Amino acid sequence: MHTAEPGGSALLYQKRKSIFPKAVKGKFRSIKWGWMGVTLAIYYVTPWLRWDRGPYAPDQAVLVDLAHRRFYMFSIEIWPQEFYFVAGLLIMAGIGLFLVTSAVGRAWCGYSCPQTVWTDLFQHVDRLVDGDRNAQIRLQNAPWSVHKIGKRVLKWSIYLVISFWTGGAWILYFADAPTLVRDFWSGQALPVAYSTVAILTATTFVFGGFLREQVCIYMCPWPRIQTAMLDESSLIVTYKGWRGEPRGSLKEAKAAETTLGDCVDCNQCVSVCPTGIDIREGPQIGCITCALCVDACDQVMAQLGRPRRLIDYATLEGCERELKGEPPENVLKAILRPRTLVYFAVWCAIGLGLLFALGTRKHIDLSVAKDRNPAFMLMSDGSVRNAYTIKLRNMENRPRPMEVTLNDIPQAVMWSDDMPRSEADRSLVRVVPADQTEPMRVFVIAPPRTLPQDFHFKLRAIDTDGSGDSEKTRFDTPGESE
Amino acid sequence: MANIDNTGSTHGARIDEATGVETVGHEWDGIEELNNPLPRWWLWSFYACIAFAIGYVVVYPAIPLLDRGTPGLWGWTSRGQLAEESALAEQQRAGVMARLAATPIEQLPRDPALMQAAVDGGRAAFRVNCVQCHGAGAAGVPGHYPNLNDDEWLWGGDLKAIERTIAHGIRQPSDDQTRSSLMPSFGRDGLLTAPQKDDVTSYVRTLSGLEKPDASSGRGAELFAANCAACHGPAGRGDRQFGAPNLTDAIWLYGASREAIGATLTNAHAGVMPAWAGKLDPATIRMLAAYVHSLGGGEDFAPTSPSTPKVATDAHR
Numbered sequence: 107m108h109t110a111e112p113g114g115s116a117l118l119y120q121k122r123k124s125i126f127p128k129a130v131k132g133k134f135r136s137i138k139w140g141w142m143g144v145t146l147a148i149y150y151v152t153p154w155l156r157w158d159r160g161p162y163a164p165d166q167a168v169l170v171d172l173a174h175r176r177f178y179m180f181s182i183e184i185w186p187q188e189f190y191f192v193a194g195l196l197i198m199a200g201i202g203l204f205l206v207t208s209a210v211g212r213a214w215c216g217y218s219c220p221q222t223v224w225t226d227l228f229q230h231v232d233r234l235v236d237g238d239r240n241a242q243i244r245l246q247n248a249p250w251s252v253h254k255i256g257k258r259v260l261k262w263s264i265y266l267v268i269s270f271w272t273g274g275a276w277i278l279y280f281a282d283a284p285t286l287v288r289d290f291w292s293g294q295a296l297p298v299a300y301s302t303v304a305i306l307t308a309t310t311f312v313f314g315g316f317l318r319e320q321v322c323i324y325m326c327p328w329p330r331i332q333t334a335m336l337d338e339s340s341l342i343v344t345y346k347g348w349r350g351e352p353r354g355s356l357k358e359a360k361a362a363e364t365t366l367g368d369c370v371d372c373n374q375c376v377s378v379c380p381t382g383i384d385i386r387e388g389p390q391i392g393c394i395t396c397a398l399c400v401d402a403c404d405q406v407m408a409q410l411g412r413p414r415r416l417i418d419y420a421t422l423e424g425c426e427r428e429l430k431g432e433p434p435e436n437v438l439k440a441i442l443r444p445r446t447l448v449y450f451a452v453w454c455a456i457g458l459g460l461l462f463a464l465g466t467r468k469h470i471d472l473s474v475a476k477d478r479n480p481a482f483m484l485m486s487d488g489s490v491r492n493a494y495t496i497k498l499r500n501m502e503n504r505p506r507p508m509e510v511t512l513n514d515i516p517q518a519v520m521w522s523d524d525m526p527r528s529e530a531d532r533s534l535v536r537v538v539p540a541d542q543t544e545p546m547r548v549f550v551i552a553p554p555r556t557l558p559q560d561f562h563f564k565l566r567a568i569d570t571d572g573s574g575d576s577e578k579t580r581f582d583t584p585g586e587s588e
Numbered sequence: 589m590a591n592i593d594n595t596g597s598t599h600g601a602r603i604d605e606a607t608g609v610e611t612v613g614h615e616w617d618g619i620e621e622l623n624n625p626l627p628r629w630w631l632w633s634f635y636a637c638i639a640f641a642i643g644y645v646v647v648y649p650a651i652p653l654l655d656r657g658t659p660g661l662w663g664w665t666s667r668g669q670l671a672e673e674s675a676l677a678e679q680q681r682a683g684v685m686a687r688l689a690a691t692p693i694e695q696l697p698r699d700p701a702l703m704q705a706a707v708d709g710g711r712a713a714f715r716v717n718c719v720q721c722h723g724a725g726a727a728g729v730p731g732h733y734p735n736l737n738d739d740e741w742l743w744g745g746d747l748k749a750i751e752r753t754i755a756h757g758i759r760q761p762s763d764d765q766t767r768s769s770l771m772p773s774f775g776r777d778g779l780l781t782a783p784q785k786d787d788v789t790s791y792v793r794t795l796s797g798l799e800k801p802d803a804s805s806g807r808g809a810e811l812f813a814a815n816c817a818a819c820h821g822p823a824g825r826g827d828r829q830f831g832a833p834n835l836t837d838a839i840w841l842y843g844a845s846r847e848a849i850g851a852t853l854t855n856a857h858a859g860v861m862p863a864w865a866g867k868l869d870p871a872t873i874r875m876l877a878a879y880v881h882s883l884g885g886g887e888d889f890a891p892t893s894p895s896t897p898k899v900a901t902d903a904h905r
Contacts, residue, residue, distance in 0.1 A: 122627060320629065477725070480735075483735070491737075491738075549884050
């Protein structure tokens with residue numbers, strides 16, 4: 107792409123080549139339209155979905171509640187210590203990308219990546235305001251005039267509105283959407299809400315409106331990684347050189363002595379490319395495999411009455427078969443090969459593991475921290491007291507009465523710091539509020555000459571479910587160890 | 589190997605066929621480097637970073653000088669920020685502190701939230717002011733400073749008594765409400781002879797079952813009634829008015845061995861504690877008292893709320 111200066115010395119810095127992709131119609135353009143609609147809808151609509159969780163939890167379907175350290179996703183509620191679920195989802199997303207890449211090539215880059223989707227959106231804005239490729243180039247080269255300034259202001263304003271909407275939708279994932287929108291416009295939202303919207307508006311405006319393919323080519327590590335994961339069985343967008351070359355226009359073909367290839371060098375594939383590359387140079391890092399050049403070339407081939415798919419979604423293996431004149435391989439067979447199956451198996455295994463962990467996780471938990479300073483306390487009647495900080499965790503969206511019981515040390519009793527010692531007993535009952543952890547400070551007292559020993563606190567929910575937990579801890583005394 | 593060039597000139601530069609890009613002209617074992625230029629916006633980002641850095645140096649402290657750094661136009665310092673944040677925290681605590689100062693300590697348990705705030709604040713204040721003698725766990729030091737976790741109190745263990753002890757200290761001549769008493773040095777001042785001391789020691793040790801009664805303790809009982817019962821009580825249960833410890837229980841600040849008790853009889857003990865009233869504000873003293881009371885030995889605990897639904901428990905069973 108970057109050729110040396112004619113004088114022989116290369117420029118130190120590469121000036122950006124402006125790209126004005128031409129509008130195109132075709133199969134892949136339609137797929138891109140549809141998928142753009144789906145991805146944008148997911149992004150903008152998700153925070154507005156509601157999900158009834160009862161009176162003690164928010165009713166937003168997807169909510170990252172940083173203030174209360176909860177992550178809600180439909181019927182799943184994740185506490186901070188269960189972050190491995192999120193880690194699992196991220197690993198699944200990673201393996202999923204490997205799977206998609208090995209099966210259908212850089213489909214993520216071409217269709218789903220936010221940078222691609224928003225760049226596509228902004229390029230449509232360009233066409234809406236300035237017209238198609240040629241009009242855009244004319245306007246770019248025209249001197250500044252009221253007309254040009256007006257067009258630019260209009261275009262950038264639309265960029266800005268889209269960018270603001272994008273940044274604005276992001277914060278709705280972190281708080282109750284209707285409330286936050288009200289607060290945002292009445293100036294009552296937190297400063298972090300405004301600054302987040304400002305930053306994301308700015309990045310969307312710059313990345314989608316101006317940097318575009320520069321992000322893919324210079325900033326993003328993913329094209330490098332994806333490129334390394336492709337093999338000869340991966341689908342890529344490729345130009346069938348053996349069919350197209352030697353290329354030449356119809357006029358040149360008439361004048362030529364030998365028969366020319368199918369490529370008429372009309373440059374349509376280059377003018378529709380959103381990253382401004384020439385696919386005929388072969389697979390390259392700048393190709394996000396959006397396949398718009400396939401649509402463009404197919405149109406031209408159809409007009410000329412030549413076979414379509416001179417530029418095609420194909421595997422290198424398939425190309426070799428075609429070159430040798432062998433029948434093409436079954437597409438399913440190309441996709442279902444050991445590599446994709448292994449990725450799929452790993453992806454499924456992680457998914458099933460997460461589902462299993464979700465289904466079997468306990469919604470009640472007991473944790474005990476023993477006081478170590480002092481480890482034990484001799485009381486005036488010679489009995490021995492140990493102190494513990496106990497946490498009762500209720501992960502359900504309803505308050506639950508829970509009973510903590512001393513399981514061992516037969517003659518010991520306990521009381522907590524919010525009740526008099528005279529009410530000490532073998533068990534204590536607390537109502538743990540919905541979706542919360544209730545801390546308790548508990549004193550356990552045992553008769554004189556009790557020996558140091560391990561024992562268990564038992565926790566039981568004393569409602570219909572009766573689920574529970576137990577934790578081992580230590581009772582220290584001045585006596586000899588058992 | 590012909591292309592190796594130590595002078596750094598690019599006479600070996602050529603156009604790479606596959607990419608159409610010029611090489612830099614160096615070759616290492618057949619590996620060459622393409623001379624791809626950086627994008628221009630990258631250069632502008634670099635300039636923008638330089639501009640930002642200059643701005644930073646102007647407004648923030650940045651360049652170290654001999655004794656201090658350049659102050660910066662905004663005059664920001666980390667100490668200043670700390671002071672600001674501390675002031676803000678003080679301001680946020682002001683309401684609680686005012687309520688604490690206005691609430692008599694014996695009424696604290698009726699307001700569980702305020703009580704909890706007092707205990708938490710007291711824990712912090714204890715770490716600053718009290719751990720030097722009483723220890724981080726408030727377990728004291730045998731022979732020197734009493735343990736505050738247990739249920740033995742020299743001067744009283746309810747909230748009010750603890751607050752007074754902290755505020756006015758122990759044996760502080762400059763404070764007229766201080767806790768004060770003086771045990772005579774029976775041995776040193778010749779009030780008891782050595783055999784008499786032995787007998788009193790025997791008797792005191794029988795009170796908590798450390799020794800079986802015998803002839804010596806029998807003689808000691810008479811001496812105890814004559815010399816000690818005034819403060820320690822006829823049964824040796826102590827008297828908090830004088831800070832006289834209970835001699836019948838298992839807790840011995842100065843030791844329970846014959847030697848330790850004998851030494852106490854000879855020279856007596858008179859522990860001291862500063863009066864904190866002039867050093868700490870009343871709310872902090874109240875918080876300290878609440879914290880010490882919460883350590884597990886506090887007396888006269890009024891249940892704050894029926895947080896233990898005993899009846900409900902039984903119903904569910």
